Each structure stands twice: as C-alpha cells, then as structure tokens.
Amino acid sequence: MAHSLRVSDGFLQQLDLVLKDDHSLPMDLHAELKSCFTGTKPTPTIPFTLLRKLHIFLETKGFPVYLHELLEGAEIFTPEVKLPERNPQLVARLDKIKAKMANEEYRRITRNVNCQQINRYGTIGDVGKQVRSAKAVVVTIFNFLVTVVAAFACAYLGSQYLFTEPAACVLSGLIVASVVGLAELYVLVRTMEGELGEM
Structure with a gap:
C-alpha cells in the first residue's frame, strides 16, 4: 500500500x-x-x-x-512488497495434497471407463464368448458331417454283403446316411432350442 x-x-x-x-x-x-x-x-x-x-x-x-x-x-x-519465504514443509504438504486431489479427480473422471472395452458394441470378454460360440458351431457342423459320412460308409460296406450290384449298395448307404443326418439335425435343433430358452 x-x-x-x-x-x-x-x-x-x-x-x-x-x-x-x-x-x-x-x-x-x-x-x-x-x-x-x-x-x-x-x-x-x-x-x-x-x-x-x-x-x-x-x-x-x-x-x-x-x-x-x-x-x-x-x-x-509504492514500495515493492517482499513476500516471506514459504516453509518447505508446508510446500511439500501442499504438493502432496495437490497430487492426492489430482488422483481423486482422475479416478472420478475415469470411473466409468472400462480399459477392456474394444468398441461401443462390447468388451474383449464378449469377443471371447463369440469365439467360443463360433467354435462350438464349427465343431457341431464338423461332427454332423463326420457322422453322416461314417453312416454312409458303414451302410455301403455292410450292404455289399447283401447286394451284389453297386447301385443297391449306394442307395442303401444314402438311405442310412439320410436317416442318421435327420436324427442329428433333430438333436441339434432341440439342443439349440434349449440354449435359446436359457438366454
């Protein structure tokens, strides 16, 4: 003054x-x-x-x-005002309080941010679920094909003991493979209905 x-x-x-x-x-x-x-x-x-x-x-x-x-x-x-030197302990304490408040503010801002989120449609955990379900579908289709082919091969080879003509053997293999395929499809549909009902 x-x-x-x-x-x-x-x-x-x-x-x-x-x-x-x-x-x-x-x-x-x-x-x-x-x-x-x-x-x-x-x-x-x-x-x-x-x-x-x-x-x-x-x-x-x-x-x-x-x-x-x-x-x-x-x-x-107006003389120059000389401010007294600040206490180093007080400065250290204020710095600690400022850092603590900055950390609390950062936590408050980022509390709803999920670091595992891959995009707005889901998280990495959701991708894992999708991969597992795709893997299950691939295994199911592969199992269906192997079962139908194995049923055809069994019926074809077994019918050679009954029939001498190859056309009759192929026809009997196709009939058995179709029956087994339809049974597999029925079981697959029932299983999928059960999974959809649980969702």
Missing part, C-alpha cells in the same frame, strides 16, 4: 523559497524534511504523515502557496 510520495529534487528548493520570509519552519518538521532528503536514496520520498504536518503548518501560517503546488511533478511511491 502506498504510504509516501516520490518528489522531485526541486521540492526542497521551492520549500526554502516559500519559507524565506520570517516564517521559519519548526525544528522538528525541518529535521524530518532534512532526513527525507539526505541518504543514499536515488529519489527522495516523503511520508504522507510528514506532508500532513507540512500542510497544517502552511495553513496556520497563512502561506499563499498550496501544498499541491509544491508537490507538482511528484508521484505516489
């Missing part, structure tokens, strides 16, 4: 010119003004309290020169 004025070098000379008459400055006021202008300061500064005393003195003695005329060209002096 500003508590003094930075005045020009001619302030004291103008003040001396004003006070040249028989009105002399009181000793304490003169000493205070002198102390403001002596020293190693690059530009002299005068506190507001001293300016108030000077103003009261000029008014009581009836000087025709006003204080603002003397202070022409002066500027408010």
Whole structure:
C-alpha cells in the first residue's frame, strides 16, 4: 500500500523559497524534511504523515502557496512488497495434497471407463464368448458331417454283403446316411432350442 510520495529534487528548493520570509519552519518538521532528503536514496520520498504536518503548518501560517503546488511533478511511491519465504514443509504438504486431489479427480473422471472395452458394441470378454460360440458351431457342423459320412460308409460296406450290384449298395448307404443326418439335425435343433430358452 502506498504510504509516501516520490518528489522531485526541486521540492526542497521551492520549500526554502516559500519559507524565506520570517516564517521559519519548526525544528522538528525541518529535521524530518532534512532526513527525507539526505541518504543514499536515488529519489527522495516523503511520508504522507510528514506532508500532513507540512500542510497544517502552511495553513496556520497563512502561506499563499498550496501544498499541491509544491508537490507538482511528484508521484505516489509504492514500495515493492517482499513476500516471506514459504516453509518447505508446508510446500511439500501442499504438493502432496495437490497430487492426492489430482488422483481423486482422475479416478472420478475415469470411473466409468472400462480399459477392456474394444468398441461401443462390447468388451474383449464378449469377443471371447463369440469365439467360443463360433467354435462350438464349427465343431457341431464338423461332427454332423463326420457322422453322416461314417453312416454312409458303414451302410455301403455292410450292404455289399447283401447286394451284389453297386447301385443297391449306394442307395442303401444314402438311405442310412439320410436317416442318421435327420436324427442329428433333430438333436441339434432341440439342443439349440434349449440354449435359446436359457438366454
């Protein structure tokens, strides 16, 4: 906060010119003004309290020169505020609290994010289920084909003992393979109905 004025070098000379008459400055006021202008300061500064005393003195003695005329060209002096050094323990504690709050904020933001999510349609676990169901379908189709082919081969080879013509053997193999295939399809449909009913 500003508590003094930075005045020009001619302030004291103008003040001396004003006070040249028989009105002399009181000793304490003169000493205070002198102390403001002596020293190693690059530009002299005068506190507001001293300016108030000077103003009261000029008014009581009836000087025709006003204080603002003397202070022409002066500027408010605001000293640089020196902040005290922060306690290193306090700084470390604040850093720890900031890190903790940042982690909590991160957890709050990412609490509904699933790192296993592959896309908006499902997760990696869903892909595993789909692969298992596709594997089951492939095994079922392979099992169906092997069963039908094996039934045809058995019927064809077994009918060679009964029939001498190859056409009769093929026809008996086809009939047996068709019956076995239809039975496999029936069992497959019943199984799929049961799985769909459980879903």
